[in-house]
Amino acid sequence: MENLKFTIEDREIAELLGRQNFSTKESAVFELIKNSYDAGSETCNIYIDDHYIKIIDAGKGMNHEDFKTNWMHVGKSNKGYKDEINNRIFTGSKGVGRFALARLGNQVKVLSKKNTENAIIWKTDWITSGFEETNVDFDQGTYIEILDLRDKWRSKDINELIEFLNRAYKSKEMEVFVHFKDNEPHSIQSKFQNLKIGVNYV
Numbered sequence: 584m585e586n587l588k589f590t591i592e593d594r595e596i597a598e599l600l601g602r603q604n605f606s607t608k609e610s611a612v613f614e615l616i617k618n619s620y621d622a623g624s625e626t627c628n629i630y631i632d633d634h635y636i637k638i639i640d641a642g643k644g645m646n647h648e649d650f651k652t653n654w655m656h657v658g659k660s661n662k663g664y665k666d667e668i669n670n671r672i673f674t675g676s677k678g679v680g681r682f683a684l685a686r687l688g689n690q691v692k693v694l695s696k697k698n699t700e701n702a703i704i705w706k707t708d709w710i711t712s713g714f715e716e717t718n719v720d721f722d723q724g725t726y727i728e729i730l731d732l733r734d735k736w737r738s739k740d741i742n743e744l745i746e747f748l749n750r751a752y753k754s755k756e757m758e759v760f761v762h763f764k765d766n767e768p769h770s771i772q773s774k775f776q777n778l779k780i781g782v783n784y785v
């Protein structure tokens with residue numbers, strides 16, 4: 584039998600797996616936080632302003648090959664069950680979570696660096712995507728910049744995001760901070776820490 588592979592338009596994937604798959608902008612941000620967690624990062628900083636969202640981690644990063652084989656491969660996760668180095672159970676398994684980016688904005692730039700290798704930039708407008716060379720130097724990790732945002736983020740929305748993350752994010756192994764404009768950063772604190780039956784848990 585002749586073997587055939589589906590070819591899908593970038594804009595259709597972004598629409599189906601991004602805009603339609605994530606009903607709320609909060610859940611889309613959370614999906615990207617999970618990727619930072621899976622990358623073994625100890626911190627994930629989210630910066631939100633009128634015109635951008637940035638998500639920055641200090642995880643293992645991606646090189647050119649990782650982008651080509653993992654990032655550009657839709658519907659297959661390279662993650663196993665457990666990250667033995669960082670002793671974390673991976674949260675990702677489906678290989679579609681990064682399309683949360685399409686829920687949040689129409690222009691995306693991902694700058695990533697894996698240990699001592701050169702950093703690389705991947706860019707998309709959800710019609711075409713590709714690599715850009717960079718000589719930016721930083722320690723390993725991933726820096727995501729989302730522009731041409733699909734939502735307005737006001738103080739009220741930031742409070743809703745923080746509420747959502749306080750409920751959804753449970754780990755103490757990676758610190759998550761939400762920075763909104765020039766305000767003090769807000770640290771995400773799980774509401775469900777120190778569960779005590781009958782006291783704060785039924």
Ligand SMILES: Nc1ncnc2c1ncn2[C@@H]1O[C@H](COP(=O)(O)OP(=O)(O)OP(=O)(O)O)[C@@H](O)[C@H]1O
Nearest residue numbers: 618619622644653660675676677678679680681725
């Ligand atoms: N912040 C990051 N740091 C390093 N690698 C990343 C990061 N975000 C994504 N990746 C890489 O890109 C791949 C695709 O991410 P994506 O979230 O779409 O899928 P997944 O996490 O494997 O599964 P799921 O769809 O369940 O989240 C990941 O498997 C990982 O290899």
Ligand SMILES: [Mg+2]
Nearest residue numbers: 618675680681
């Ligand atoms: Mg994921």
